[in-house]
Amino acid sequence: MLAELHVRMSNGFLATSSADDADAALKIAAERSSGRPGDLRVVVIVKAVNANGHLVWPDSRGSGSWKYVGRPNLVAERIANDMTKAVRK
Numbered sequence: 001m002l003a004e005l006h007v008r009m010s011n012g013f014l015a016t017s018s019a020d021d022a023d024a025a026l027k028i029a030a031e032r033s034s035g036r037p038g039d040l041r042v043v044v045i046v047k048a049v050n051a052n053g054h055l056v057w058p059d060s061r062g063s064g065s066w067k068y069v070g071r072p073n074l075v076a077e078r079i080a081n082d083m084t085k086a087v088r089k
Helices: 002-010 072-088
Strands: 024-032 042-050 055-057 066-070
Touching (some): 042 072, 066 072
Antiparallel strands (some): 024 042, 042 055, 042 066
């Protein structure tokens, strides 16, 4: 899922860099949605913070993070799309 997210993000407005050069850090927690064999869905919690640790995405007026559930490739696509939309605002 992380490799898929990296590819999707690097094709848009978002770029990855070394920790020393980054304007913000993307914090991701991911796990399988259930322990059932064959269930390929994941639950992913995502937020971005600046160098001071302050929340920069999602909008701090809402939840402190966003939760995504689904197949890894679709979750990666949704995260990249949501972040790209936020950057364009």
